[in-house]
Amino acid sequence: MEHLTILAPLAALAALAFAYGLSAWVNKVDEGTDRMKEIAGYIREGSMAFLKRQYTTMAIVVAILFLIIGIFITWMTAVLYVYGALLTILAGLFGMRAATRGNVRTASSAMQSGIGKALKVSFRSGAVMGLCVAGLGLFGIGTVMILLGAVDAAEVITGFGLGVSTMALFARVGGGIYTKAADVGADLVGKVEAGIPEDDPRNPAVIADNVGDNVGDIAGMGTDLLESYVGALVSAITLSIVITNVTPQIGEAFVLNPVTASLFPILLSAVGIVASIIGVLFVRGGNNVNPASALHMGTYVAGAIVIVGAIILSRCILGTFNPAGAVIVGLFVGMAIGKITEIYTSADYKSVKSIAAQCETGAATNIISGFAVGMLSTVAPIICIVIGILVSNAFAGIYGIALAAVGMLSTTAMTVAIDAFGPVSDNAGGIAEMSELPKEVREITDKLDSVGNTTAAIGKGFAIGSAALTALALFAAYSEIVGLRAINLVNPLVIAGLFLGATLPFFFSALTMNSVGKAAFQMIDEVRRQFREDPGIMAGTSKPNYARCVDISTKAALREMVAPGLLAIIGPVLVGIVLGTEALGGMLAGAMGSGILIAIMMANAGGAWDNAKKYIEQGHHGGKGSDAHKAAVVGDTVGDPFKDTSGPSINTLIKLMTIVAIVFSDVFMRIGGLI
Numbered sequence: 001m002e003h004l005t006i007l008a009p010l011a012a013l014a015a016l017a018f019a020y021g022l023s024a025w026v027n028k029v030d031e032g033t034d035r036m037k038e039i040a041g042y043i044r045e046g047s048m049a050f051l052k053r054q055y056t057t058m059a060i061v062v063a064i065l066f067l068i069i070g071i072f073i074t075w076m077t078a079v080l081y082v083y084g085a086l087l088t089i090l091a092g093l094f095g096m097r098a099a100t101r102g103n104v105r106t107a108s109s110a111m112q113s114g115i116g117k118a119l120k121v122s123f124r125s126g127a128v129m130g131l132c133v134a135g136l137g138l139f140g141i142g143t144v145m146i147l148l149g150a151v152d153a154a155e156v157i158t159g160f161g162l163g164v165s166t167m168a169l170f171a172r173v174g175g176g177i178y179t180k181a182a183d184v185g186a187d188l189v190g191k192v193e194a195g196i197p198e199d200d201p202r203n204p205a206v207i208a209d210n211v212g213d214n215v216g217d218i219a220g221m222g223t224d225l226l227e228s229y230v231g232a233l234v235s236a237i238t239l240s241i242v243i244t245n246v247t248p249q250i251g252e253a254f255v256l257n258p259v260t261a262s263l264f265p266i267l268l269s270a271v272g273i274v275a276s277i278i279g280v281l282f283v284r285g286g287n288n289v290n291p292a293s294a295l296h297m298g299t300y301v302a303g304a305i306v307i308v309g310a311i312i313l314s315r316c317i318l319g320t321f322n323p324a325g326a327v328i329v330g331l332f333v334g335m336a337i338g339k340i341t342e343i344y345t346s347a348d349y350k351s352v353k354s355i356a357a358q359c360e361t362g363a364a365t366n367i368i369s370g371f372a373v374g375m376l377s378t379v380a381p382i383i384c385i386v387i388g389i390l391v392s393n394a395f396a397g398i399y400g401i402a403l404a405a406v407g408m409l410s411t412t413a414m415t416v417a418i419d420a421f422g423p424v425s426d427n428a429g430g431i432a433e434m435s436e437l438p439k440e441v442r443e444i445t446d447k448l449d450s451v452g453n454t455t456a457a458i459g460k461g462f463a464i465g466s467a468a469l470t471a472l473a474l475f476a477a478y479s480e481i482v483g484l485r486a487i488n489l490v491n492p493l494v495i496a497g498l499f500l501g502a503t504l505p506f507f508f509s510a511l512t513m514n515s516v517g518k519a520a521f522q523m524i525d526e527v528r529r530q531f532r533e534d535p536g537i538m539a540g541t542s543k544p545n546y547a548r549c550v551d552i553s554t555k556a557a558l559r560e561m562v563a564p565g566l567l568a569i570i571g572p573v574l575v576g577i578v579l580g581t582e583a584l585g586g587m588l589a590g591a592m593g594s595g596i597l598i599a600i601m602m603a604n605a606g607g608a609w610d611n612a613k614k615y616i617e618q619g620h621h622g623g624k625g626s627d628a629h630k631a632a633v634v635g636d637t638v639g640d641p642f643k644d645t646s647g648p649s650i651n652t653l654i655k656l657m658t659i660v661a662i663v664f665s666d667v668f669m670r671i672g673g674l675i
Helices: 001-026 033-071 074-111 115-146 152-193 206-242 258-282 290-317 322-345 351-361 363-376 379-409 412-434 439-483 492-533 544-560 562-578 581-617 625-665 665-671
Strands: none
Touching: 001 115, 001 258, 033 074, 033 152, 033 206, 033 258, 033 379, 033 412, 033 562, 074 115, 074 206, 074 322, 074 412, 074 439, 074 492, 115 152, 115 290, 115 412, 115 439, 152 206, 152 258, 152 290, 152 492, 152 544, 152 562, 152 625, 206 258, 206 290, 206 379, 206 412, 206 439, 206 544, 206 625, 258 290, 258 379, 258 562, 290 412, 290 439, 290 562, 322 379, 322 439, 351 363, 351 581, 363 412, 363 439, 363 581, 363 625, 379 412, 379 492, 379 544, 379 581, 412 439, 439 581, 439 625, 439 665, 492 544, 492 562, 492 625, 544 562, 562 581, 562 625, 562 665, 581 625, 581 665
């Protein structure tokens, strides 16, 4: 049966081929006026320049870790580490190219054909990123399994996962710092101080802001979900060789064969890719189309196909329906978390409306209300995750928890496509504003952007939920490898590890928030300087220096991303060496518990603040330019690093910490803890 492994890379290649076809279709769409092409060129050039400089910086980190892994672990693990890092780089590059070509074509389609064509172009541009994320992730796992065999691959495949995780964290943090530094600078000086509209071409930070949408919400978000996708598969494959018998609470006991148990999750992911391709085709345009309904239809179709595929594969490969039950649980938990996130972050529901109402009494009450919504929003997702853990464990034990994560992430291509559609639409609105297109065009792009904000928030909620299950599955794999059967809370070393782990997400968040603050300070100072020294900018008689602002964000992001990124790698290694494997288990548990809660709170509070501002801009509570609007801009500015820098980066932090623990577990066991 091992020969069926070939189906995984074949499905992955089909995804990449389909992504190429979508990209070619988008590139044939008219780009619009010369002014539109010029602005899109600035955004594309800035985005690709940032990626090039970021990957050049990361090459140093990758080279050092390659040598460390090769010397202290195995050279095969080190090679797979580099392989994972390279595929992550390719996913970011492919997705970025498609997004920066699709933005101007979305604006052009809105101008020439209306909302239906604009939706189709923006969604298909985002779908390229989604298909590349799932395609490259599964291609990497599949080729390793074929070349090394299921059992041998399972012993070193964590190296591949570590390569993906390392690049994902730096991409998330670096992209998040870049985008929010530019966004905060553009909003505070442009909207609040100068009183000019969003994306006004007179704002020197406006190009950097649009570049940030791509490096943070396309490349950063895509690699974040790629890491979850790969991490879920790595955990399931690793557990397949350390667990031989499963005694579920539901149904009869069954035996796990290492070959078939590792084959099942990658074939399920292959089904998920096919399902996502079909789901993409179900998202159709039309001038009377409801964008949100069209996107939901594609998601539901893809999910239904995965459910049928899971049932068939579970019975045929593992001889029982129980694993399918765990997969289906993960899929439904993901959808539930997505819906809960929408309820707390969409202007269609009362949470966002209540924040908008609080803006009438000033920025302080807006901040208080947004914080409360963010904190309250942690309860229901955590309950869903707990139910998912308990039910998937009842179906197939620890292996079932890993399968729940795989199930939740099986339609990653579709999830990323829906998420990436938002930044493309946002960029299209910026291009429309800067090109001075008719207001009807901006109304169309704003409508798509509003839907995109909600889908982005749903994507972040989905990423957090999948991170919880993936981290737990990886933690289970770590426990099995080092023989950790329980966390002994009366052991002082374990308690020490627990508190250190619980502290890390707070420390990490502080570093990333401060990084945004420092970079934003430089941006604000530069925008004020340009306005002060060149009055012709506001008069519209001279052109701002966009390149200077792009350079400020780029340098700041690359400089500030290093410390938070290294923290996730060095922290577990130090605890594992100094305090031992049991203390490290406590550390991972502490980081998981506090990290998931902080991530949910930050992501949802930020999304709610953002949509409260947009709700006011639609004409409620005084509309644009009112005191309530100014208060809402302040709240959105606070929420920006919450939802786009610190919050989503914590997902990657806890997964990277766990996979570092797995990769270096042999070293920790050999040393045994210095204390």
